[in-house]
Amino acid sequence: MRENLIIGKKYGIHGYKHDGKIHRSWDEAVLLEIHDDYLVFGNEKTKVTESDGRTWRTKEPAVLYFFYNNWYNIIGQYKKNGIYYYCNIASPFIIEEDTIKYIDYDLDLRVFPDGSFKVLDRGEYKYHKKIMHYSNELDIILKSELTNLINMVRKKELVFAPGVVKKYYELYEGIKQGE
Secondary structure: OHHHHHOOOEEEEEEEOEEEEEEEEEEEEEEEEEEEOOOEEEEEEOOOOOOOEEEEOOOEEHHHHHHHHOOOEEEEEEEEEEEEEEEEEOOOOOOOOEEEEEEEEEEEEEEEOOEEEEEEHHHHHHHHHHHHHOOOOHHHHHHHHHHHHHHHHHOOOHOOOHHHHHHHHHHHHHHHHHH
16 A cells, blocks of 8 residues: 555545444645655645535645554644644544545544643544444544543654644645645
8 A cells, every 4th residue: 555655646535434424525635754654644725525515625734644553643733823733533544546534433632732632522422432333442442542642742742743743834835836
């Protein structure tokens, strides 16, 4: 899979729910960098389509991190007053037909520029766990990965380290200008 990846190429993104139904899709994400454990993408003002067909465009530049073996993905949002992170508890991704695909498991972690954070959508997680029959094993994995993410935020590791999103955003800008 990794040998077919091309830096600068545009990929689509599809987020599904546990029942296999598409939840949300993004028109494009430009591949910026390939790591052993994750891929880094960038996009800006990309079209988003909701499961009910509604569409909207993202407002700010974003750097997206998709992990091969971790149950989350992370979006660094480059806003005027600082970097915000939106972390989705989600299955490890796959790429099929130039589309990044993963299962969204409802729980989200919102991280603010000052390093504070808030866990979102606990009620939605509880509801979907019941109606979509998340296994106890899956529940343990997802909650453990949320804890791992919180620890990364507190330690300012990996994508949460100062300057990382800015570096990738500048790389994204360079690729876009070269088109």
